[in-house]
Amino acid sequence: MSLSPSAFALLGLVAWSVLLILLLVNQRGLLVMSGRMKVNAFAADGSNTPGAFGQRLVRAHANCVENVPLFAAVLLYAMATGQTLLTDPLAPILLAARIAQSAVHLISTSALAVWIRFAAFFVQLLILIWWLLRLASLV
Template identity: 55%
Template sequence: MTPTLTALTGFVAWSLLLLLIMELIRIQLVLSKTVPANGFRPDNANLSPFMQRLARAHANCVEGLPIFGGLLLIAVLAGQTQITDSLAYAFLAARIAQSLIHLASVSAMAVTLRFTAFAVQLGIGAYWALRLLGV
């Protein structure tokens, strides 16, 4: 598999892992009768701060997947993975770092680091888009 396809698969798998963790915790909350099965909000607003951050970290992945995943997929379909391969792993690392920082803290330093990881993804995505468009 090319680095581009590995990064795309990794992005999807990371998003799935975050969802799985959230759902396993929700199952535990239901089984322990802490929260009724119909008592969950999509943003976990009625749960712990960690669960709220987990929901947001997952949502960040889902929001970014059509954009960044789309660029990776376009490169594959156009036979242009030489454009995306060199930064594919850096992109995936920045995506995972952003989520992990989000899960760990909302301190000013953590938010700055999280934004930095997101800015790296934006820069890489913009570079890929321009190159794929032939600019």
């Protein structure tokens, strides 16, 4: 049985979020095991995590936690109501844009990187709005 593009994107969004969690757990685990930080010393926003990458990783993970539920809810709704014909064409683009946004966030916070990250987020937002309008039969 093959997955529809919507189902693949849904699983991909979850898998990407899990990968970011695993990276975060690994990074924090290494800091604790090496004695560089106490296990209860991590700020939720990553502000006291040594190194810029660690702080970007915390923020990239938080961004997924903040936004992926919105995409997942719409994809699940489309799947539950048999309307994946509306979401299937853009689902792979949504997943690619989510991964790109996070990856760029992990790589750099330069002005160009922030613009690229914003563009990837904006693509996701436009897709979400389009799906909502189509699923509500407003367009």
